[in-house]
Amino acid sequence: MLSELLAGALSDAAERRLTRPFAAVESAALDRAPAIDALHALSPADRVKIIAEVKRASPSRGTLAEISDPAALAVSYEFGGASAISVLTEGRRFLGSLADLEQVRAAVSVPVLRKDFIGEPYQVLEARAAGADLVLLIVAALDQATLGSLQTLVRELGMTALVETHSAEEVDRALDVGASLVGVNARNLSTFELDQELFGRLADRIPSGVVRVAESAVKTAADVAHYRAAGADVVLVGEALVTNDPILTLTEFLAV
Template structure:
């Protein structure tokens, strides 16, 4: 599944490149105001922090929410106390677009993550051109050389990479490239099964000074508390927010 998603995302980017060449996207990226400091926004604190996700659908759950106005939802997330906003921009299975990211960036004052299946420099320049402050890199999807080069490009553009892992080996690879924001995804991207205890099993491998992000398998405040007790600085939440009153749900989650 992961290979299919990455191949599709890269192919779609190549189609966009036909009408919007790299030089154009790079110029747009460099013309953007400086990216917001995501590491400062997500730095460890006395209470857990939330990255709130704008997500219409997923391969595992199908359609979740129409989200006709991503900007309005982003404002609700920020009002509710989210520290950052994640925007799914993958179109085939998650029904997202770069336009969603642009609308969210225009409406929000907190850092915004481009969550997609990133495999090329073109996609990184697209992210900055659309206003992203963070870009997701999935260790399992990338060779180490590519992972390193994309991380370096993200930094050169003033953004922060959220480097996603699923195993001890992948945590090691993330640390080897100097990742400062490391996520552990409870969802296996090969078969989409969930293991909520995976974060706790890997958290001690992520040193202090690196922000620890728990991803997936969050439905209730108890799930947030579970991750917080295991050492999460930040929890990324999607489905639970788009299928509920986001401000009320964020209040419950941030109270743990």
Template sequence: MLANLMGGALADAEARSLSRPLSAVEAAALDRSPALDALAALAPADRIKIIAEIKRSSPSRGSLAAITDPAALAVSYETGGASAISVLTEGRKFHGTLDDLEQVRAAVALPVLRKDFIGTPYQVFEARAAGADLVLLIVAALDQGTLQSLQNLVRELGMTALVETHSADEVSRALDIGASLVGVNARNLSTFELDQNLFGTLADSIPSGVVRIAESAVKTAADVAHYRAAGADVVLVGEALVTSDPIRTLSEFLAV
């Protein structure tokens, strides 16, 4: 599944580059106002922080929500106390677009994450050109050299990489490239099975000074409490927010 998602995202980026070449995207990225400080927004605090996700669909669950106005949803997230907004821009399975990200960036004052299957500099420049402050890098999808070079480019553009892991080896690889935000995804991207206890088994291998982010398998406040007790500084939540009253749900989750 991960290979298919990555291959599709790279093919779509290549198609976009035919009408908008790298030089144009790079110029647009460099013309943007400086990225917001995501590390400050997500720094460990006395209570859990939440990255609230705009997510229409997923390969595992199918359609979740129409989300005809991503900017309005992002404003609800900001009102509800989210610390950052994640925008899925992958089109084939998640039905997201870069336009969604641009709309969200224009509507909120929070850091915005481009959540996609990133494997080329073109996609990183696209993220900054659309106003992203953070970019997702998935360790399992990238060789170490590519992971390091993309991390370097993200930093050169003033953004922050959320480096996603699924195993102790991947956490080690994330730390080797100097990741300051390390996510542990409970969803196996090959089988799409969930293991909510995976974060707890890996958290101790993420040193202090690195923000620890728990991803996936968050449906209730009890799930948030589970991750907080295991050492999470931040949780990333999508499905539970797009299928409920987001402000009420955020209030419940932040009360943990």
């Protein structure tokens, strides 16, 4: 599944590149106002922090919510206390777009993450051109040289990479390229099975000074508390927010 998602995302990027060449996207990226300091926004605190996700659908769950106005949803997330907003921009299985990200960026003052299947510099430049402050890099989707080069480009553009892992080996690979924001995804992107205990098994491999993000398998405040007790500085939440009252749900989650 991960290989399919990455191939689709790269194919879609190649299509966009036909009408918006690399040089044009690079120029737009460099012309953007400086990115917001996401590491500061997500730095460890007395209470857990939340990255709230604009997510219409997923391969495992199908359609979750229509979300006709992603900017309005993001505003409610910010009002509810989210420290950053994640926007799914993958169009085939998640029904997102870069236009969603641009609308969200224009509506909120917190950092915005482009969550997609990134495999080449063009996509990173697109993210910055659209106003992203963070970019998702999935270790399992990238060889080490590509992971390192994309991480370097993200930093050169003033953004922060959320480097997503699913195993001890992948955590080590993330740290080897200097990741300062490491996510552990409870969802296996090959089988889409969930393992909520994975974060706890890997958290100790992530040193102090690196922000720890728990991803997936969050339905209730008890799930957030579970991750917090295991050492999460930040929890990324999508489905639970788009299928319930976002402000009320965030209030409950942030109270753990």
